[in-house]
Amino acid sequence: MKSFKQALLLVFLILVIVVMVQNASPVPFQFLGWKYEVSQLLLVLIVLAVGFLAGFVAAKLTGRKPAQ
Numbered sequence: 001m002k003s004f005k006q007a008l009l010l011v012f013l014i015l016v017i018v019v020m021v022q023n024a025s026p027v028p029f030q031f032l033g034w035k036y037e038v039s040q041l042l043l044v045l046i047v048l049a050v051g052f053l054a055g056f057v058a059a060k061l062t063g064r065k066p067a068q
Contacts, residue, residue, distance in 0.1 A: 020044050 023040040030036070 016044070016048065 020041045
């Protein structure tokens, strides 16, 4: 089971890397009235990090332990 999770994580990381490399062009980004032009690659990384952080915080607040 552990090797299956590792393989699934590896496939996920490869897919994220492929998407990031193919989407490196600058895109407009607006947040709280501020307008930025940021690399789409960087935007994907930021959204991915925020998603992982939100999942971690939600797990801590509910008292659930991460799957091992």
